[in-house]
Amino acid sequence: MIRLENVTKTFxxxxxxxxxxxxxxxxxxxxxLGPSGCGKTTxxxxxxxxxxxxxxxILIGGRDIMEVxxxxxxxxxxxxxxxxxxxxxxxxxxxxxxxxxxxxxxxxASRKRAHELLxxxxxxxxxxxxxxxxxxxxxQQQRVGVIRALAADPPVLLMDEPFGAIDPINRAVIQxxxxxxxxxxxxxxxxxxxxxxxxxxxxxxxxIFKSGKLVQYDTPDNILAHPVDDFVADFVGGDRTLKRLQLxxxxxxxxxxxxxxxxETPVAEALALMQKHDHQSVVMTGPRGRARGLVRRAxxxxxxGMVGDHYExxxxxxxxxxxxxxxxSMMFSNDQTWLACVDQDGFYRGYLTQRGITHLLGATYxxx
Amino acid sequence: MMxxxxxxxxxxxxxxxxxxxxxxxxxxxxxxxxALEAMGAYGEDIRYLTVQHLQLTAISGALAIVIGIPxxxxxxxxxLGVLGPVVAQVVxxxxxxxxxxxxxxxxxxxxxxxPPAIFGLTVLTxxxxxxxxxxxxxxxxxxxxxxxxxxxxxxxxxxxxVELPYALFVIFAxxxxxxxxxxxxxxxxxxxxxxxxxxxxxxxxxxxxxGLLLAGAIPTAALAVAVDLIGAQAQYWLVPKGINPLR
Ligand SMILES: Nc1ncnc2c1ncn2[C@@H]1O[C@H](COP(=O)(O)OP(=O)(O)OP(=O)(O)O)[C@@H](O)[C@H]1O
Ligand SMILES: [Mg+2]
Numbered sequence: 001m002i003r004l005e006n007v008t009k010t011f012x013x014x015x016x017x018x019x020x021x022x023x024x025x026x027x028x029x030x031x032x033l034g035p036s037g038c039g040k041t042t043x044x045x046x047x048x049x050x051x052x053x054x055x056x057x058i059l060i061g062g063r064d065i066m067e068v069x070x071x072x073x074x075x076x077x078x079x080x081x082x083x084x085x086x087x088x089x090x091x092x093x094x095x096x097x098x099x100x101x102x103x104x105x106x107x108x109a110s111r112k113r114a115h116e117l118l119x120x121x122x123x124x125x126x127x128x129x130x131x132x133x134x135x136x137x138x139x140q141q142q143r144v145g146v147i148r149a150l151a152a153d154p155p156v157l158l159m160d161e162p163f164g165a166i167d168p169i170n171r172a173v174i175q176x177x178x179x180x181x182x183x184x185x186x187x188x189x190x191x192x193x194x195x196x197x198x199x200x201x202x203x204x205x206x207x208i209f210k211s212g213k214l215v216q217y218d219t220p221d222n223i224l225a226h227p228v229d230d231f232v233a234d235f236v237g238g239d240r241t242l243k244r245l246q247l248x249x250x251x252x253x254x255x256x257x258x259x260x261x262x263x264e265t266p267v268a269e270a271l272a273l274m275q276k277h278d279h280q281s282v283v284m285t286g287p288r289g290r291a292r293g294l295v296r297r298a299x300x301x302x303x304x305g306m307v308g309d310h311y312e313x314x315x316x317x318x319x320x321x322x323x324x325x326x327x328x329s330m331m332f333s334n335d336q337t338w339l340a341c342v343d344q345d346g347f348y349r350g351y352l353t354q355r356g357i358t359h360l361l362g363a364t365y366x367x368x
Numbered sequence: 369m370m371x372x373x374x375x376x377x378x379x380x381x382x383x384x385x386x387x388x389x390x391x392x393x394x395x396x397x398x399x400x401x402x403a404l405e406a407m408g409a410y411g412e413d414i415r416y417l418t419v420q421h422l423q424l425t426a427i428s429g430a431l432a433i434v435i436g437i438p439x440x441x442x443x444x445x446x447x448l449g450v451l452g453p454v455v456a457q458v459v460x461x462x463x464x465x466x467x468x469x470x471x472x473x474x475x476x477x478x479x480x481x482x483p484p485a486i487f488g489l490t491v492l493t494x495x496x497x498x499x500x501x502x503x504x505x506x507x508x509x510x511x512x513x514x515x516x517x518x519x520x521x522x523x524x525x526x527x528x529x530v531e532l533p534y535a536l537f538v539i540f541a542x543x544x545x546x547x548x549x550x551x552x553x554x555x556x557x558x559x560x561x562x563x564x565x566x567x568x569x570x571x572x573x574x575x576x577x578x579g580l581l582l583a584g585a586i587p588t589a590a591l592a593v594a595v596d597l598i599g600a601q602a603q604y605w606l607v608p609k610g611i612n613p614l615r
Pocket of ligand 1: 011014016035036038040041042043194
């Protein structure tokens with residue numbers, strides 16, 4: 001969708017961007033990452049021609065950007081900057097409709113769309129549409145900055161550290177909101193950041209820059225698992241393996257099809273099952289498979305009757321679509337060596353052990 | 369921002385009150401000086417000269433606004449490089465030239481009468497408008513221009529939709545200052561044959577007749593206050609809410 005071919009930018013004699021080529025497929029978020037001054041902003045601004053290329057080509061949807069007039073090109077590309085840049089003399093809805101108005105789109109329709117977009121980022125149009133930017137908090141302004149870029153429904157979005165000026169808690173909320181928007185709108189996004197955690201969270205692909213050169217272009221998991229050199233390894237951080245935890249879903253790391261018992265299973269049968277799997281405990285499910293409780297080997301030893309007479313509460317369960325990062329955090333905070341994994345309806349789907357996690361994260365290094 | 373607005377509001381009110389007090393005191397003195405009789409006697413002249421005075425202000429003020437804002441916009445262009453600040457500095461120097469000198473220069477070139485008076489007044493009124501327009505446009509945050517360009521606005525659209533609205537409040541302040549100077553200077557225009565209330569003032573001085581002098585001075589002061597009041601209201605209502613520190 002967006003394709004850079006041998007793109008170079010020199011300021012006087014200084015090479016800000018040096019022979020960079022990469023391609024962002026449609027609907028993906030590409031995060032440009034790297035230390036200050038490495039050329040991320042310059043690379044991004046060449047795509048909407050706020051900075052002119054020195055050499056090379058940029059194609060959007062197969063079309064060279066130089067074939068279109070600069071203003072026409074920009075009206076077809078959403079643009080979000082760290083300083084937000086809302087027009088203080090315009091109301092929020094007029095700000096959002098800047099590009100639709102420039103394009104001469106129907107006013108009524110564009111205001112309606114503006115209100116929908118406001119709702120999508122949890123800002124009540126009845127309250128905010130007629131306000132002025134100075135009457136909004138920084139986080140609220142940043143949300144408006146993002147939806148303003150979406151108002152004319154451009155296929156491509158350029159975002160230069162859009163959440164850089166927001167406090168960490170609000171930033172996480174806006175990132176989540178943006179990912180939700182993106183899953184509905186499927187824009188092709190180029191996103192500049194210098195925060196590896198943000199990149200790992202947002203990106204389908206990460207492009208790592210070092211003094212104007214593209215040093216690695218890959219999926220977040222591959223960047224974390226296989227950094228091409230010491231620079232990338234250093235940049236992503238010594239805890240890069242831990243960072244991968246937030247990329248992997250519980251469902252991918254758990255032991256599926258786990259052994260289970262029912263309330264009416266005899267104690268002896270439950271003990272035999274645990275012995276067979278070498279487990280210290282086993283989950284008891286309801287008749288249709290919902291996780292109901294657990295029994296421990298030590299407790300059942302020498303006991304009589306059925307499992308239903310001896311079970312206890314499960315201390316904590318994790319959702320299968322949660323991240324490993326949350327799973328590990330739950331293990332540590334509850335002092336558990338394993339977690340029962342359930343789906344949204346509470347059905348028991350598998351279990352996750354510390355050893356399983358270690359094995360999974362270690363696998364990429366053993367293969368390599 | 370809010371604090372500044374309050375302060376501006378407060379000082380403006382204080383000024384206005386002081387103005388009223390002054391008018392009142394003047395009234396007291398004026399009663400005892402026989403000015404009342406003079407004003408009665410010259411009523412017809414005062415009315416005629418006040419209209420003339422306002423005409424001079426309106427014409428020169430309108431010219432100054434129409435010429436001054438574009439000059440300010442031009443001088444604030446970043447594409448001018450160092451030329452912009454250099455010319456702005458020259459304009460700044462211009463503010464130090466005494467009013468009478470400008471009027472005298474206008475007279476030497478254009479002779480006596482209304483045209484040189486209007487020319488001189490326009491030049492005087494121009495300066496604060498140009499300077500405030502430059503200051504207003506330069507105060508637009510670069511990020512705002514960047515956002516506007518990035519969304520596909522042309523240079524003209526940026527000027528009309530972003531820069532001028534952003535600078536409007538400061539430009540208005542310049543216009544108010546300029547008009548205040550203008551009204552106070554119009555009496556001098558009489559010296560080069562421009563007419564206006566200066567006729568009464570200077571004749572009063574010449575004849576050592578305080579009543580006559582006041583018959584010219586008091587309406588001039590009242591006009592200045594009235595025009596500034598109108599200017600304040602215009603500034604309050606015409607500058608959009610989002611960028612108006614008073615609202
Ligand atoms: N207009 C310009 N003129 C001259 N040099 C420039 C210009 N714009 C950027 N540069 C230089 O190009 C290099 C890359 O700048 P760029 O803004 O792309 O960095 P960045 O990766 O976005 O950094 P940051 O994370 O600090 O925003 C820097 O060394 C910068 O000084
Ligand atoms: Mg940057």
